[in-house]
Amino acid sequence: MRPLNPILNVDVAIIGGGIAGLWLLARLRQHGYGVLLIENDRLGAGQTLCAQGIIHGGAKYSLGGQISASTTAIAGMPELWWRSLLGKGDIDLRAARLLADHQYLWATRAPTSRLAAFFASKLMRSRMEKVADDVPAVLRHPEFRGVVYRLDEPIVDVASVLAAFAERYHESIVLNQGPVTPKADGTLTLRHAGQATWVIRPTCTVFTAGAGNAALPWATLQLRPLHMVMARGPALPGLLYAHCLGASDVPRLTVTSHYDATGRLVWYLGGGLAEDGVQRDRREQIHAARRELETLIPWANWSRAEFATFTIQRAEAQQPRGNRPAEPGIARDGRVLAAWPTKLALAPLLAERIEEMLRTLGARPRPVDLRALADWPRPDIAVPPWDREDLEWS
Numbered sequence: 001m002r003p004l005n006p007i008l009n010v011d012v013a014i015i016g017g018g019i020a021g022l023w024l025l026a027r028l029r030q031h032g033y034g035v036l037l038i039e040n041d042r043l044g045a046g047q048t049l050c051a052q053g054i055i056h057g058g059a060k061y062s063l064g065g066q067i068s069a070s071t072t073a074i075a076g077m078p079e080l081w082w083r084s085l086l087g088k089g090d091i092d093l094r095a096a097r098l099l100a101d102h103q104y105l106w107a108t109r110a111p112t113s114r115l116a117a118f119f120a121s122k123l124m125r126s127r128m129e130k131v132a133d134d135v136p137a138v139l140r141h142p143e144f145r146g147v148v149y150r151l152d153e154p155i156v157d158v159a160s161v162l163a164a165f166a167e168r169y170h171e172s173i174v175l176n177q178g179p180v181t182p183k184a185d186g187t188l189t190l191r192h193a194g195q196a197t198w199v200i201r202p203t204c205t206v207f208t209a210g211a212g213n214a215a216l217p218w219a220t221l222q223l224r225p226l227h228m229v230m231a232r233g234p235a236l237p238g239l240l241y242a243h244c245l246g247a248s249d250v251p252r253l254t255v256t257s258h259y260d261a262t263g264r265l266v267w268y269l270g271g272g273l274a275e276d277g278v279q280r281d282r283r284e285q286i287h288a289a290r291r292e293l294e295t296l297i298p299w300a301n302w303s304r305a306e307f308a309t310f311t312i313q314r315a316e317a318q319q320p321r322g323n324r325p326a327e328p329g330i331a332r333d334g335r336v337l338a339a340w341p342t343k344l345a346l347a348p349l350l351a352e353r354i355e356e357m358l359r360t361l362g363a364r365p366r367p368v369d370l371r372a373l374a375d376w377p378r379p380d381i382a383v384p385p386w387d388r389e390d391l392e393w394s
C-alpha cells in the first residue's frame, strides 16, 4: 500500500509570490497567523518585477481635474510605505532600497499639459509643489520650457522589496513544481522533485497569482496590456523619475531610472507611450519612444541610445467596460479568495482588507511548525526587465 502523504495544517495558504502575496504574508505573520506562501516560478515573476516602483499617492489619477475613487484609495499609500521603509510600520522594509524619495511631474509648453498639471496641483495641494530651483538635473537646460512639480511619491527598487520579504519570511515561502490549484475539499498539493508530496490543509486560501488567478473559474479578471520600452547607453542624460503630462489623463511618458547588472543606466519608459504602444510592433514602438525623447529632451543625443521593448498584461479584477479599477479587488468562493492589488502601491491596503475577510471566515492566529519543510526548495527572485536575456536591444 502507498504510504499516505504527510499533511500540514495552516491558517492561510497564499498562492503566488508577487507583491500582493508577499505583503499579505508579512502582515499575517506579524499578526501571528500560521501561513505558507506557495510560488510556482520566481518571486515577482508576473507583473511585480516589471513595475516601475512608483508608490503613487494619487497625483496621476487627478490629472482629469477631479478627485476620483482611485485618488482617495491610494492617497495614504506613500506614508504607509515610508513607515515600512523606515522600520516604523507593522511591516519592516528597512532592507529594501529606495531609488528616490520623490519624483517629478512636468508639463510641457502645450496648454493642455499645463492645464492638467494646474488642476492636479490644486487637488493634490499637500502632495504636489511647483518647483523653480529644484528641477531635476536632466531638465535643467536652457532649452527647457516646461513647468515642474515635485511629487511626494517615493520610488522603490522592486527587487530589493521582494528580497526583503523573502529573507525575513524565508521559512514560510516554498516553491511548487507547476501551478497550484485547490482541490474540491479545499486542500492543496505541494510537490517538488526529490521531495515527498505534501497535502496542505488551510483554513483559508488566498490566490494572489495575478493573471494566474484565471485558473479559478469564479475569479473573473481583466487583462490590460502595456508595451514597455527601455533605453540605455551613453546618451542618457542622467537619472530621472518623472511623469511628463500630455493632453489626456494618462501621463504622456513616465520615466524611471535603474542600473542593470553590469552597472549601465537604463531608463524604463511607461505611461501613454506604453498604453498606446500595444497597437505598435517592436520597431514602431522603438521609433515612437525615440521620437518622444527627442521631442521632450532634445538636448540629449538619442542617436546613441539602444532600445528594447516587451509587452506585459496587467491583471486586475474585472470592471465594467474594462476600465482601470479604482481600488484593489477581491473575489471569494467559500474559503478561497482571489485578489489583485491593482497597483504595487496598493498592496498594503489589499492585505489589510484580506485580513479582515479572513477573520470573518474563521482564520485565527495560531503558530504553525514549518520545520518539516526546512529543506524544501525556495523560489528565487525574478530578473528585472533590463537584465532579461531574451530581449533584443537595438
Ligand SMILES: Cc1cc2nc3c(=O)[nH]c(=O)nc-3n(C[C@H](O)[C@H](O)[C@H](O)COP(=O)(O)OP(=O)(O)OC[C@H]3O[C@@H](n4cnc5c(N)ncnc54)[C@H](O)[C@@H]3O)c2cc1C
Binding pocket: 015, 016, 017, 018, 019, 020, 021, 038, 039, 040, 041, 042, 043, 044, 045, 046, 047, 048, 049, 050, 051, 052, 053, 054, 055, 056, 178, 179, 180, 181, 208, 209, 210, 211, 212, 213, 215, 226, 228, 270, 312, 313, 314, 339, 340, 341, 342, 343, 344, 345, 346
Ligand atoms: C509594466 C508595469 C509597470 C507597473 N508600474 C507600477 C508602478 O510603478 N507602481 C505601482 O504601484 N504599480 C505598478 N504596476 C502595477 C503592479 O505591478 C501590479 O499591480 C502588481 O505587481 C501586481 O502584483 P501581484 O502580486 O498581484 O501579481 P504578480 O506580480 O503578477 O504575481 C503573481 C505571482 O503568482 C505566481 N503564480 C501565478 N499562478 C500561480 C499558481 N497557480 N501557483 C503558484 N504561483 C502562481 C506568479 O509566478 C507570480 O510570481 C505596474 C504594472 C506593470 C505591468
